[in-house]
Amino acid sequence: MIGLSPIPAALPTSVPFTGPETLERRMGRPFRARLGANESLYGPSPKAVAALSAAAHEAWMYGDPEAHDLKAAIAAHHGVTPSHVVVGEGIDGLLGLVCRLMLAQGDHAVTSQGAYPTFGFHVAGMGAMLDSAPYRDDHEDPEALLALARRTGARLLYIANPDNPMGSHHPGATIAAMRDHLPAGCLMLLDEAYVDLAPEGTEAPIPADDPRVIRFRTFSKAYGLAGLRLGYALCAPDLAQAFDKVRNHFGLGRPVQLAGIAALSDKAHLEGLRAWAHQARARLGQIARDNGLIPLPSATNFVTMDAGRDGTHARALLEALGQEGVFVRMPGPAPLNRCIRISLGDTTALDILAEALPRALARL
Amino acid sequence: MIGLSPIPAALPTSVPFTGPETLERRMGRPFRARLGANESLYGPSPKAVAALSAAAHEAWMYGDPEAHDLKAAIAAHHGVTPSHVVVGEGIDGLLGLVCRLMLAQGDHAVTSQGAYPTFGFHVAGMGAMLDSAPYRDDHEDPEALLALARRTGARLLYIANPDNPMGSHHPGATIAAMRDHLPAGCLMLLDEAYVDLAPEGTEAPIPADDPRVIRFRTFSKAYGLAGLRLGYALCAPDLAQAFDKVRNHFGLGRPVQLAGIAALSDKAHLEGLRAWAHQARARLGQIARDNGLIPLPSATNFVTMDAGRDGTHARALLEALGQEGVFVRMPGPAPLNRCIRISLGDTTALDILAEALPRALARL
Numbered sequence: 001m002i003g004l005s006p007i008p009a010a011l012p013t014s015v016p017f018t019g020p021e022t023l024e025r026r027m028g029r030p031f032r033a034r035l036g037a038n039e040s041l042y043g044p045s046p047k048a049v050a051a052l053s054a055a056a057h058e059a060w061m062y063g064d065p066e067a068h069d070l071k072a073a074i075a076a077h078h079g080v081t082p083s084h085v086v087v088g089e090g091i092d093g094l095l096g097l098v099c100r101l102m103l104a105q106g107d108h109a110v111t112s113q114g115a116y117p118t119f120g121f122h123v124a125g126m127g128a129m130l131d132s133a134p135y136r137d138d139h140e141d142p143e144a145l146l147a148l149a150r151r152t153g154a155r156l157l158y159i160a161n162p163d164n165p166m167g168s169h170h171p172g173a174t175i176a177a178m179r180d181h182l183p184a185g186c187l188m189l190l191d192e193a194y195v196d197l198a199p200e201g202t203e204a205p206i207p208a209d210d211p212r213v214i215r216f217r218t219f220s221k222a223y224g225l226a227g228l229r230l231g232y233a234l235c236a237p238d239l240a241q242a243f244d245k246v247r248n249h250f251g252l253g254r255p256v257q258l259a260g261i262a263a264l265s266d267k268a269h270l271e272g273l274r275a276w277a278h279q280a281r282a283r284l285g286q287i288a289r290d291n292g293l294i295p296l297p298s299a300t301n302f303v304t305m306d307a308g309r310d311g312t313h314a315r316a317l318l319e320a321l322g323q324e325g326v327f328v329r330m331p332g333p334a335p336l337n338r339c340i341r342i343s344l345g346d347t348t349a350l351d352i353l354a355e356a357l358p359r360a361l362a363r364l
Numbered sequence: 365m366i367g368l369s370p371i372p373a374a375l376p377t378s379v380p381f382t383g384p385e386t387l388e389r390r391m392g393r394p395f396r397a398r399l400g401a402n403e404s405l406y407g408p409s410p411k412a413v414a415a416l417s418a419a420a421h422e423a424w425m426y427g428d429p430e431a432h433d434l435k436a437a438i439a440a441h442h443g444v445t446p447s448h449v450v451v452g453e454g455i456d457g458l459l460g461l462v463c464r465l466m467l468a469q470g471d472h473a474v475t476s477q478g479a480y481p482t483f484g485f486h487v488a489g490m491g492a493m494l495d496s497a498p499y500r501d502d503h504e505d506p507e508a509l510l511a512l513a514r515r516t517g518a519r520l521l522y523i524a525n526p527d528n529p530m531g532s533h534h535p536g537a538t539i540a541a542m543r544d545h546l547p548a549g550c551l552m553l554l555d556e557a558y559v560d561l562a563p564e565g566t567e568a569p570i571p572a573d574d575p576r577v578i579r580f581r582t583f584s585k586a587y588g589l590a591g592l593r594l595g596y597a598l599c600a601p602d603l604a605q606a607f608d609k610v611r612n613h614f615g616l617g618r619p620v621q622l623a624g625i626a627a628l629s630d631k632a633h634l635e636g637l638r639a640w641a642h643q644a645r646a647r648l649g650q651i652a653r654d655n656g657l658i659p660l661p662s663a664t665n666f667v668t669m670d671a672g673r674d675g676t677h678a679r680a681l682l683e684a685l686g687q688e689g690v691f692v693r694m695p696g697p698a699p700l701n702r703c704i705r706i707s708l709g710d711t712t713a714l715d716i717l718a719e720a721l722p723r724a725l726a727r728l
Contacts, residue, residue, distance in 0.1 A: 002550070004606055008464065060590060089453060229614065
């Protein structure tokens with residue numbers, strides 16, 4: 001092979017997540033319940049499904065590279081201007097782009113130990129260094145993250161609120177206070193993928209014009225459109241415009257843009273999702289308790305459950321659930337890895353889980 | 365704004381192409397005929413449309429990050445193994461990734477003067493240098509490209525066969541011979557976006573295992589699925605695997621993957637497209653001649669026409685066509701810019717063009 005350039009040559013061929021389809025191919029059979037990827041089993045808005053379906057015959061046309069109408073709809077939804085909006089191929093894609101914009105080889109970035117691995121994947125991709133602060137009581141630790149950013153001279157500080165994989169959250173005011181103590185030259189990446197599912201007051205009261213923060217949202221969680229790969233960021237216009245320097249300008253197809261606009265228009269569906277999530281969280285918590293697991297409080301579309309022992313035990317439980325046909329995931333490092341993480345399911349999926357969990361525990 | 369890292373800070377906020385939607389917003393009315401982006405007015409396979417539409421209600425699920433089934437279908441189509449296949453968000457997205465993998469700041473890459481701008485956009489994005497060789501008789505010039513690559517120590521040599529924007533092509537054997545004279549350490553990027561529309565023998569007889577070449581294909585042209593953003597590359601397995609280091613692993617949604625598989629399965633649609641293109645090229649050539657323009661031979665889904673004078677004249681004609689409601693594009697540098705480039709249209713679009721072109725010429 002002709003040699004790669006030095007930064008990629010030094011990277012491992014790593015994959016941020018193994019998909020459930022890969023596990024199914026290894027097992028030789030499909031999962032009965034898909035509860036590991038924090039997808040929305042409540043499903044997308046019927047308006048989005050209809051828009052996607054109606055746009056199928058128009059798939060011969062490229063999407064608008066400026067995503068004018070989609071950005072206008074997002075801006076209206078948030079009470080900002082389209083110049084505050086960046087759209088892209090999921091938060092994953094946007095995290096990659098912000099790392100392209102902000103990180104040079106040897107720069108530092110800060111996250112929490114066990115937080116979203118795709119951020120670390122993109123930091124490594126730039127030849128930059130990722131430093132991580134431990135969680136504190138199953139929450140990301142604002143003070144530790146800030147101290148680490150100061151100590152390393154970090155260019156980026158990543159925090160998710162609500163958090164994945166623990167499901168915990170901070171009041172939005174805590175995040176806003178954090179922003180006030182960022183070291184100079186450090187941009188806060190605020191991942192609010194799950195904020196539509198969180199209690200009132202979780203959304204950080206930070207204006208889109210604040211140059212210290214870029215916040216990320218997605219259509220993959222509350223909007224139930226993970227399969228479309230559509231995310232966006234809100235930030236100051238000059239930073240938003242800088243994405244034009246590195247983004248895949250025609251990366252968002254026409255059907256995807258139309259489906260996103262339709263999804264945003266369906267406020268009733270979002271309300272329905274919230275009510276559904278409230279009930280599904282309660283039932284998932286009950287299933288956990290019925291089996292001797294401790295459900296952690298959740299501000300998301302999943303419930304993380306303390307399995308009561310260590311990572312080896314939780315891993316064995318996860319694998320036993322897989323053998324019972326239930327796909328779930330778990331945090332990586334200790335002490336988070338005493339837990340398994342189960343996405344909210346519909347009645348069918350939760351019935352399967354309720355039946356499978358005691359059987360999985362009996363396998364251990 | 366918090367400062368960007370040095371490479372992006374030095375980049376212009378450039379856009380490879382202005383979309384027709386932007387032009388429509390400026391004009392305040394839609395185009396009557398969309399003949400500028402080399403989309404397929406023949407449209408996608410009904411099987412692909414049906415697959416996309418049927419997948420809409422499954423859009424809550426992420427796509428398989430390994431795109432196993434799609435890669436298997438592509439591999440079968442080409443008689444290679446899935447390990448020779450990379451899939452991504454259009455050829456545009458894949459060109460960005462190959463630049464990430466191969467180029468460091470200050471490296472050189474080679475293309476033709478007036479060839480596909482998005483390649484140059486991604487080269488610049490890495491802080492690398494783009495050198496370009498002139499076309500020769502409206503064809504990319506293999507010898508000049510090779511000489512330039514040798515002189516600059518280029519890491520990448522880009523050539524499209526058939527070519528965009530001129531519509532010309534070389535026999536595949538010429539490209540294979542070119543490969544034999546690449547300087548050491550230089551990877552050839554062979555863009556075959558239009559090859560399904562080209563004469564027999566245009567596809568380069570280069571095995572996928574050849575470490576000196578990576579070839580790019582798309583669902584945007586012959587398959588009529590530009591709005592899905594689905595492209596792929598064929599190359600040696602070790603290079604293919606290296607894309608895992610930098611790609612957006614969940615970047616291809618589930619509906620897109622399913623539509624791609626369905627499109628590949630419809631051989632009759634591809635045959636129909638070829639017959640349609642043959643007729644549409646003939647009619648487009650006749651429209652050109654009827655108006656005193658000289659159609660260049662085309663191996664693509666567009667016809668580039670010599671408007672008989674210089675770039676100023678061709679630009680004025682393009683703008684006059686826009687005022688008549690017809691969206692077309694034109695090459696950038698001289699002497700290519702004596703031409704305008706018109707995509708193949710259906711009867712409706714070509715009827716509009718036939719009526720608009722004399723009116724546009726009369727405006728000059």
